[in-house]
């Protein structure tokens with residue numbers, strides 16, 4: 077394994093670092109302040125579209141896709157440090173058109189979409205003109221098991237009829253969200269892994285109803301948000317099924333390979349941001365006649381944070397390298413390992429940074445509380461920790477079977 081940054085990775089790290097320092101960091105706290113004061117936060121403020129246009133012009137766009145026809149064509153290993161930088165900010169991923177869940181949905185359309193689906197949905201997603209949601213999780217069934225999904229998409233001649241209730245559909249509140257990828261049962265008689273399909277559903281199709289927006293740890297995460305969405309006798313053409321009926325489970329698994337570790341890359345960035353702020357705060361504020369850094373176990377905490385981040389980064393890079401070199405299937409254990417480790421490390425480090433900031437750390441004046449809530453959600457989103465541990469253990473134990 078060689079984790080030395082390639083010349084291309086170094087170039088993009090530098091360009092993204094400069095863009096973040098010059099364009100995003102100077103406006104971000106004011107952006108959040110303005111968003112927080114809006115009566116209706118389900119809007120895109122003009123500065124976001126302006127920055128998206130600038131990022132696109134500079135080629136800092138769609139960097140998550142390794143295929144060179146869609147962007148700079150960075151490998152997963154090359155993208156990791158770039159995504160890490162964007163993870164320092166809550167808005168940078170969308171400005172670079174590299175935000176979940178659109179990234180995962182674009183990956184699905186690149187990999188499984190036919191020409192007409194790519195033309196209709198992938199093209200505007202790649203251009204950042206529209207947003208999309210992934211409607212898999214259901215309130216009424218344990219959705220960490222993707223084969224449990226009960227919503228239906230029944231074939232009826234040239235059409236598919238969708239019924240069911242989904243929740244946690246991220247992006248449902250975004251004013252530019254135009255399409256959902258819906259997972260439902262097409263053939264209840266088929267095996268558990270081939271009874272579901274994924275269907276492209278325009279958000280304005282008759283029968284699609286966003287019933288409410290959920291908060292995550294008290295945050296609305298506007299303007300993207302997380303919706304509870306009802307699908308009531310929604311009819312779409314049969315050609316909206318992605319890759320044909322019965323491929324839903326396979327697509328759900330495939331969707332979450334690189335996408336899962338993009339979250340981890342960004343979490344390392346959030347942890348770095350928190351450690352940086354923890355160090356600055358601990359040196360610039362005094363209590364009991366000493367800088368905070370020199371009180372109690374604060375130096376120990378700073379050291380532990382550095383150790384934890386370095387470990388998590390190395391495991392992220394290993395998972396990225398495995399995907400590039402050996403494919404998602406061979407990297408399954410590493411992907412699950414880092415999916416367990418990265419949120420835990422980010423939570424620990426951000427928590428220590430909040431503590432060092434005293435009361436301010438929990439307020440909206442610093443990005444720490446929101447970053448903590450985001451990291452906490454990633455112990456569930458894209459599969460709870462326990463499911464990832466179960467997979468790691470299964471693969472570990474499989475080595476000892478029938479020696």
Ligand SMILES: Cc1cc2nc3c(=O)[nH]c(=O)nc-3n(C[C@H](O)[C@H](O)[C@H](O)COP(=O)(O)OP(=O)(O)OC[C@H]3O[C@@H](n4cnc5c(N)ncnc54)[C@H](O)[C@@H]3O)c2cc1C
Nearest residue numbers: 210212213218219220244245246292453457458459460462
């Ligand atoms: C902020 C946020 C954004 C999200 N975005 C999306 C989205 O865009 N689209 C979407 O479809 N979903 C989304 N989700 C939903 C998320 O993927 C699910 O919450 C997750 O998969 C768990 O499903 P569940 O909530 O039904 O929990 P359940 O399946 O009911 O599981 C509950 C708990 O049971 C335990 N458990 C489950 N399996 C095991 C096991 N094998 N071993 C031991 N314990 C186990 C775990 O503690 C688990 O947390 C999002 C969630 C959050 C919080």
